[in-house]
Amino acid sequence: MATSVQTNTDQVFQRCVAPDCGATYDVGEVRTSCGTCGGLLDVSYEWDRLDVPDSLRWFEKKWARRNEPLCRSGVWRFHELLPFAPPEKVVTIGEGQTMLSRCDGVARYVGLNTSVGMNTGGLFLEYEGLNPSGSFKDNGMTAAFTHAHTIGAKRAACASTGNTSASLALYCGVSKLMQAVIFIGSGKISYGKLSQALDYGALTIQIAGDFDDAMQRVREVTEQLGIYLVNSVNPFRLEGQKTIMYRVLESLDWEVPDWIVVPGGNLGNSSAFGKAFMELHELGLIDRIPRLAVINAVGANTLHELFEVRGQRWNGGQIDHQTTAKFYDEMNEQNRRASTIASAIEINRPVNYEKCLRALDICDGVVREVTDQQILDAKSQVGASGLGCEPASAASVAGAKMLRAEGIIAPSDRVVCILTGHQLKDPTATVAYHTTDQEEFNRVLGSRGVQRAEFANRAVAVPNELDEIIRAIQLNS
Numbered sequence: 001m002a003t004s005v006q007t008n009t010d011q012v013f014q015r016c017v018a019p020d021c022g023a024t025y026d027v028g029e030v031r032t033s034c035g036t037c038g039g040l041l042d043v044s045y046e047w048d049r050l051d052v053p054d055s056l057r058w059f060e061k062k063w064a065r066r067n068e069p070l071c072r073s074g075v076w077r078f079h080e081l082l083p084f085a086p087p088e089k090v091v092t093i094g095e096g097q098t099m100l101s102r103c104d105g106v107a108r109y110v111g112l113n114t115s116v117g118m119n120t121g122g123l124f125l126e127y128e129g130l131n132p133s134g135s136f137k138d139n140g141m142t143a144a145f146t147h148a149h150t151i152g153a154k155r156a157a158c159a160s161t162g163n164t165s166a167s168l169a170l171y172c173g174v175s176k177l178m179q180a181v182i183f184i185g186s187g188k189i190s191y192g193k194l195s196q197a198l199d200y201g202a203l204t205i206q207i208a209g210d211f212d213d214a215m216q217r218v219r220e221v222t223e224q225l226g227i228y229l230v231n232s233v234n235p236f237r238l239e240g241q242k243t244i245m246y247r248v249l250e251s252l253d254w255e256v257p258d259w260i261v262v263p264g265g266n267l268g269n270s271s272a273f274g275k276a277f278m279e280l281h282e283l284g285l286i287d288r289i290p291r292l293a294v295i296n297a298v299g300a301n302t303l304h305e306l307f308e309v310r311g312q313r314w315n316g317g318q319i320d321h322q323t324t325a326k327f328y329d330e331m332n333e334q335n336r337r338a339s340t341i342a343s344a345i346e347i348n349r350p351v352n353y354e355k356c357l358r359a360l361d362i363c364d365g366v367v368r369e370v371t372d373q374q375i376l377d378a379k380s381q382v383g384a385s386g387l388g389c390e391p392a393s394a395a396s397v398a399g400a401k402m403l404r405a406e407g408i409i410a411p412s413d414r415v416v417c418i419l420t421g422h423q424l425k426d427p428t429a430t431v432a433y434h435t436t437d438q439e440e441f442n443r444v445l446g447s448r449g450v451q452r453a454e455f456a457n458r459a460v461a462v463p464n465e466l467d468e469i470i471r472a473i474q475l476n477s
């Protein structure tokens, strides 16, 4: 493929995830799939030849060195667990300074214990919207971008429902090391995300099609023009996204929670989380692995359909690919398109599907699908608790509520929901949910099958008269 540079780091390489193939490639090679079998690639390490701390507490000593960019970054302060690039090549903009918050309001909504009393269970929100570009994507972008930089790339591209492009555009804009080329579908991307890509100066290619179309095209174009691809088929991106789990553990004083609940789109996050726990367990840094719940939207439910309905499994890497092929054939025949208000997970052909099956295997995982109504109701609860997220993120909370109702999650469990993106990414959906204007509601949400806004916080309209304004405040407070 396009570029290849010689590196000295023979403890790090890329390896095909299919165990019966297992082909390996140099860490300096640029590829998004296995040359032998077409499978996905992992970044693999020979840990016993690398310096790995013997306790996760070791990382705490970096807190005292926050003046150093590699210690300040919530991704690179875990460099020893993703040691694929030399420190001097790392490109960081302070990503990953996010927080985990216990949230009783959302716990009550989901049906979990609150912090009243001595229980350690409850609902925790990992707020990845605090990243520099407003979504978790920065965790992965700093890693992919660093790899691109080590191999000397001059252009980087992605297809995006919005957040990947915002993130790539930001890293290019700040570092000036590369030009960003982004591919978006038409009419789908939210204004918050589009405005970032345009503002940060990315070359923006708007394709007459949806995300799945854009994804296919960007693969062809990057291959042909030798542009570095930063979608989550890029194995280095997932290395950065592992650190979301390290920070969750760190915030829980290195205790492993019972559940990690995450929305599923291209399935990069869920795949990265599975790899993170697999490695931590192999390294003896944790003694238990949490369960993983991946939440699809009903209108983009490939993983749910294949895993829960058709029973497809990782099966030690012997995946029954015919089941997948048959499902995609059906989808093609019916010309079925992904459709959900949660645009960040509006994806029917998740590129990391096989890796996600592995993660579900490692973490004894489950998959659920939630409606746009459930997503927006859950989102309003997150907002009311003062954190705020975009619709896709709230699928995690809606999914946790569903699993709690089914009795799969217990009231005393410690549950971590990942809030993948910031509330301001998609104000249209939020305003429409809270609006008093029925026409606006129908236009934006009714068309998605959303019928009511049970938790709407509606603006109170008053004439411009002091008495009336005072009366309205007294009536409503």
Ligand SMILES: *Cc1c(COP(=O)(O)O)cnc(C)c1O
Pocket: 135, 136, 137, 163, 164, 232, 263, 264, 265, 266, 267, 268, 269, 270, 344, 345, 390, 392, 393, 420, 421, 422
């Ligand atoms: C990208 C994205 C997702 C989907 O994550 P995957 O790793 O592709 O499954 C979910 N929520 C938000 C806000 C995103 O930007």
Ligand SMILES: [Zn+2]
Pocket: 016, 017, 018, 021, 022, 023, 034, 035, 036, 037, 038, 039
């Ligand atoms: Zn292979």
